[in-house]
Amino acid sequence: METENVRVRFAPSPTGFLHVGGLRTALYNVLFARKHGGTAVLRIEDTDRSRYVEGAVENLLRTLEWAGLRFEEGPMQGGAYGPYVQSERTALYRAHADRLLAEGKAYRCFCTPEELAASRERQIAEKKDPTYDRRCRALGEGEIRVKRDTGMPFTVRMKVPLVGQLQFHDLIRGEVTVHTEAIDDQVLLKSDGFPTYHLANVVDDHHMRISHVIRGEEWLPSTAKHVLLYEFLGWEAPLFAHLPLLLNPDRSKLSKRQGDVAVEDYRRKGFLPEALVNFVAMLGWNPGDDRELFTMSELEKEFSLERVGKTGAVFDGEKLRWFNAQYLRALPPDRLVEACLPWMRETGFDMSDPQRTRRVVSAHCNYLTLPSDITEYLSVFTQNAVVIPDAESRSMVEAAESQLVFRRFIELAQSQDPWTGEEIKALIKTIQKDTGIKGKLLFMPLRLAITGEQHGPDLGMIAELLGRETVINRVEAQIR
RNA sequence: GGCGCGUUCGUCUAGCGGUUAGGACACGGCCCUCUCAAGGCUGAAACACGGGUUCGAUUCCCGUACGCGCUACCA
Structure with missing residues (x-):
């Protein structure tokens, strides 16, 4: 594989929130760049003005940052190939559309959206494949001039060869062949002057010197058009790698309504970025052995496109929870408290003693899947x-x-010094010796009296953290 | 419908001609333990189907079935 001067890009459109599938695409791009000492570029694909969502770009940037994904070039950090927002590059697309027009590789189409929709409906009614009938491809010079002179809006369409086939190599899927007969004369420039994805991504990938296009499988069919465009423009195409899709439990493309799909949703619930990233990394990629827990820097070292699979992967929330529990448990006490803090505030728990807070939280680290637990x-x-x-x-x-047991416990507890988990457990053993009561019959009544629960962490530790006075009071309260 | 891509336990996956088909999540059992959680051990659980090729196919080829994607002046 060509791995010199690796430059990859993640090119989301700001139509809402970052999708977990998008997160994985971004991750794989970044990992690939790091692995090969290359450059990761972030590019905003905002060429559809009708789908623009206020604040989406900011949210995207914030979420990528939260996930720990860094890009060398992008809208905020700039770079030598900017601007990195497509709506600021329209002149470039226009120029290339004009060039294709001048070279006879594209043509102006004056059909209105209404006409096209009607034609499409007619074809469907006649049970024919709905494709553009290419009527404007045959327009003569004179006709075109007349229409333009009257100010008729038009799009620019790619002149796709009527016969032949296109072949390209995909790093994940191998050779892919598409017959040009099946490709519509794709619109490159919309009547509002903005480019479509197809034109914009080819022009930008070329001008930004992108070496590898790593994107979702939904782009595989249209890659043929892109390859053709590279040919038309006389450019060398980048290498392509189409990632398998992320799926709902019913194996349809991962979507809302069947659970959370926005990275924000998981962040809000308290999932750790390390866990989400690790989980999503394993959806489609594996290291070739049994390891599953990877830090970002380990992933950067180990990642390779060769080990990316071809099959769509169901996004299994249970497994994600397991990853989160693993990371939560491994967190240093201070960071664990930090993670739990937002949920602790509303419980009325006294946090005035940071050390005690840290110990209480740590005592429960094996019980937590999410910080809110x-x-x-x-x-x-x-x-x-x-x-x-x-x-x-x-x-x-x-x-x-x-x-x-209670009476004896109170007697011993009053003079117990120091009041530590270990000593308290020794104290309970003393009760065992004195009374002959042991095991569950010894501990469970105490546990119930002290905590009101049958289950929980080490009783000695809990008693220590509760403090002698509280513990004695609680046990006293159960004496009949 | 057309085109493209795919198909190993329920889920994520290893496997790149010869394996008792391995691991992880979830599920069951046992151990540890005052209990629960965690942890350790363990059990059940998969090569979609049919043809080839081959001494031998989960693995290579073809077909079928099924699934998904694309088929916009959306990305």
């Missing part, structure tokens, strides 16, 4: 009085043996 475990610390939840628990607490 921490709230489920904080009530142990925030409730004023423990409520024994059910009849089974109540009878456990009320048992004569339990009452014995």
Whole structure:
């Protein structure tokens, strides 16, 4: 593979939020650039004025940044091949459309959208393939001049050869052959003067010296048109790599309504960028061995297009949750607290002692899939009085043996020093020695009295974090 | 409909002619443990189908089926 002067681009259109499929495309582009010491370019494809969404570009940039994807060139950082926003490059597209026109490789089409729609409907009614009938391709010089003189709006269409075939090599799929008969005379320049994707991406990829076009599989069929355009313009085409699609659980193209598709959605829920990126990286790529956990820099080292698969991958939210739990657990305590903080504020948990907060959160790190899960475990610390939840628990607490354990526990606890998890557990062992009560019968009543729960992290640690006074009060409250 | 691309456990995937078809998520069991979680061990679970080629096909070729994508003055 040609790997000198690698230049790749991620070219989203600002029509809303960053799609997780877009995130993966961006990621693979960036990884490929890093791997080969190349350059990643970010280009905004905003040539459809009717789909422009306010703030979409800003949101896109913010989200890519959050995900940890950096581009060497782009709208904010600039670069030698700017501008990097297509709406600011219209003169360039226009010039190339004119050139194609002058060279007889394109023609003006005066058909109105209404006419085209009507024609299309007619063809469908006649059960024919809806294609442009190319009526304007045959227009004479005179006719064209007349129409232009009357100010009739027109588009510029590519003059696709009527017969023949086009072949190109795809780095992921191999040779792809398309018969030109199947290709419409594609519109290159719209009547509003803006280019279509097809013209703009070819012109820009060439002028921005893009070496590899890595994009979604939905572009595979139109790549033939692009290859033809490179030919028309006398340019060498870049190398192509079409990535398999991300799918819904029903295997249709990943979309809204079947779950979250915006990176923002996952960010809002508290997914860590490292986890999302790692997960999405594994959707279509693998290192060739059993490893699954990769940091960005490891991915940069290991990534290769050769190891990208051909099949669409279902976006499995469960697996993503697993990745997130892995990363959450591996987080340094301070960062774990930071991640949980937004959700902790509303619980009433006393965070005045940062060290205690850190220890409480860390104690639960193995219980968290999302940072918001921490709230489920904080009530142990925030409730004023423990409520024994059910009849089974109540009878456990009320048992004569339990009452014995409680009394002994309070006696020992009052003089226990230091009040640490280890010492508290030793203290409980002492109760075992004194009373002969052990195991579940020993711990469960205490756990219930202290936390109001049957399950939870190490009881000694919880008791330490709760503080002696609270613990003694709670146990006392259960004495009958 | 036409064209293109694809098809290994439910899901993500390894495999690049000869394997007990491997791993991960999810699911079940066991161990650890005061409990739960985590962790360890373990179980169930897949080569879409039919023809070739070959001594031998999950792997190569053809076809069928199915799926997805594209078929806009959207990207």
